[in-house]
Amino acid sequence: MEKKKSVLLPTNAKVLRALGENLKLARKRRKLTLVQVAERAGIARSTLWLIEKGDPGVAMSAYLQVLFVLGLEKDLLKVATDDLLGRKLQDAKLLSKPGKDIK
Secondary structure (H helix, E strand, O other): OOOOOOOOOHHHHHHHHHHHHHHHHHHHHOOOOHHHHHHHHOOOHHHHHHHHHOOOOOOHHHHHHHHHHOOOHHHHHHOOOOOHHHHHHHHHHHHOOOOOOOO
């Protein structure tokens, strides 16, 4: 059985590559080797190498394990906390309820 390969838009692939690069820089700032981080994260060294390249085929849980080892796991909680588009859509819907507007 052939493994399904993730296909990303170029902009999304760029985001993953930037994430991988940021993780690599965080590892190096902490003076940790690939082997040390991989062992602490419970993943193969080759998986960590793929993460640092921003590979879309690596499970999100592996990315999270690396963030944890680097002490950055709470950064993941910041994702979508300031959902400007969602708030605008919600506000627009709240303002446009039929029969509720005073004319």
